[in-house]
Amino acid sequence: MSDHRILLIENPASLSVDLGRLRIRRDGFDDNFVPPKDIAVLCLHHYTIQISVQALRVLADAGASVLVTDEFHHPCAWLLPQVGNGDLVRRLRQQMALDSSVAKGKLWQAIVQARLSTQAANLRVLNRRGALRLERLAKEVQPADKTKCEGQGAKHYWAYLFDEDFKREKEGAGDAINSRLNFGYAVLRSMVARSLVMAGLNPALGLGHSNMENPFNLADDFIEPYRFVVERHVALGPSGEFDGKARKEILRFVEQEIKLNGAGYRLPAAINESVASFVRVLDGRGEYLQLPQDALLQRNEEYPWE
The missing domain is CATH 3.100.10.20 (CRISPR-associated endonuclease Cas1, N-terminal domain)
Known part of the structure; x- marks a missing residue:
C-alpha cells in the first residue's frame, strides 16, 4: 500500500x-x-x-x-478498498459500544484541541495575528466540546488566515482560494477514509460528526487535525486561476512532514498512525489518540515563493 x-x-x-x-x-x-x-x-x-x-x-x-x-x-x-482487514464485525461492535460511552466525548475533545492547536501554529508560522486566542481556546475544550470551542475557533481563524475580504465557502465556491482549499480537503478526506477502511473501521460512525446522511462521519472527524496542512500549503502558494497547473501544485501538500508524538512522519503515515491509535483505544490497548498538535516540522525548502 x-x-x-x-x-x-x-x-x-x-x-x-x-x-x-x-x-x-x-x-x-x-x-x-x-x-x-x-x-x-x-x-x-x-x-x-x-x-x-x-x-x-x-x-x-x-x-x-x-x-x-x-x-x-x-x-x-x-x-474505497474493502480488502486488507478481516476484523470488520468486531470493529463495528467496538465502534457501536464506543458510541454510547463517556470515552467518545473525550476523544472528540482531543480532536478539537488538536484542530485549534494546529490552527494557532499555522497563524504563527505564517506570521499572522490571532494565534493566542486559539491557543487559549484549545485549553478550554471540554469533553464532547460542550462549549463549542471548535466553532468559535473556526470563525476566529478564518478572519486572520487570509485577507480580510476572504469568506470561507465549502460548496460551489468559484474563487481561487476556496477552490484550492476544497480540492485539497477532498483529496485529504479520501486519504483519511482509505486509512479507516483499511483498518476495518466503519467511516459512518463518527465521534463529533453524526449526520445521518453522511457515510463518512468518522473521516470528517479525523480530517480535522490535518486540515492545517492544506491550509498552510494554500496560504504559501500561488493564488492565480485554479487551472490544471494549480491542481497539480496543490497535491504537493501530501509531501509535507508532520510532527506527531515528537517524531516526524510523512502525511499519509501520520494519518495511518492516528487511525492506529484509535484502533488501540477500541482494543483497550491505549487511552489517547496520536494527533498533530503543532505546525509542520519545518518550512519546506521546495517552496520557491517563500
Whole structure:
C-alpha cells in the first residue's frame, strides 16, 4: 500500500491493466505504466476518461482509493478498498459500544484541541495575528466540546488566515482560494477514509460528526487535525486561476512532514498512525489518540515563493 503517491489524470485517457500494472493510454503519447501498489489516491478529473472494471479491481486490491470529480472540479464519487482487514464485525461492535460511552466525548475533545492547536501554529508560522486566542481556546475544550470551542475557533481563524475580504465557502465556491482549499480537503478526506477502511473501521460512525446522511462521519472527524496542512500549503502558494497547473501544485501538500508524538512522519503515515491509535483505544490497548498538535516540522525548502 503506497504511503504518498496521488495520481491526477485530467486529460482524455484510457486506463486498463497490463501484466498487473495500471496502463494509462493517451492519443499521441507513449503508454505509461504505474504499479497499483504505488498509488494512494487516483483522481479522475476529465469526463471522457475510460477505466476498466479490471483496473478498478486491481486498484482496490492494492488499497488505492479512486476519486471522481464533476465539471466544477468538485468530488462527486469515491471508490474505497474493502480488502486488507478481516476484523470488520468486531470493529463495528467496538465502534457501536464506543458510541454510547463517556470515552467518545473525550476523544472528540482531543480532536478539537488538536484542530485549534494546529490552527494557532499555522497563524504563527505564517506570521499572522490571532494565534493566542486559539491557543487559549484549545485549553478550554471540554469533553464532547460542550462549549463549542471548535466553532468559535473556526470563525476566529478564518478572519486572520487570509485577507480580510476572504469568506470561507465549502460548496460551489468559484474563487481561487476556496477552490484550492476544497480540492485539497477532498483529496485529504479520501486519504483519511482509505486509512479507516483499511483498518476495518466503519467511516459512518463518527465521534463529533453524526449526520445521518453522511457515510463518512468518522473521516470528517479525523480530517480535522490535518486540515492545517492544506491550509498552510494554500496560504504559501500561488493564488492565480485554479487551472490544471494549480491542481497539480496543490497535491504537493501530501509531501509535507508532520510532527506527531515528537517524531516526524510523512502525511499519509501520520494519518495511518492516528487511525492506529484509535484502533488501540477500541482494543483497550491505549487511552489517547496520536494527533498533530503543532505546525509542520519545518518550512519546506521546495517552496520557491517563500
